[in-house]
Amino acid sequence: MIAGHKALLRSPRNCPQTSSRWIQAQARLEIFRWLTYYNARRRHSALSYLSPMEFEQHHRRTAKLSLAA
Template identity: 50%
Template sequence: MRRAMGTVGTSADNAAAGSFFASLKRELLPDRRGWPNERAARLAVFHWLGFYNHRRRHSSIGCLAPVAFERRSTTRAIAA
């Protein structure tokens, strides 16, 4: 993984990436000493991303999961 790379002093550019990585660390890493290998670590992140995008509700988008928000936004755009 790579963090967002922006110029120094433009924290707004990295706000979304910073929030995402803070959530990843807070929800996936507590009480974790490591994984047996790189594949296991990648798989853990992959599973967390599925949860993050499909089930985890985000207050910034009306307490919807990102996938549900995208579907709703797309449906409204097509109807308009």
């Protein structure tokens, strides 16, 4: 949920002024969710079909191993 927008996430069907704010807050939330998935969790072919988070974890593990050797 977007911080500070708890009141806007209630369904305001009877109030046209609040309705556009509610729609805007919902749109921002959906965009944030999609960007989080796309940038952090989606598998990328350039990263050997790992998600960026998995790739970074793998890279850190191998870097620690090479430093220890």
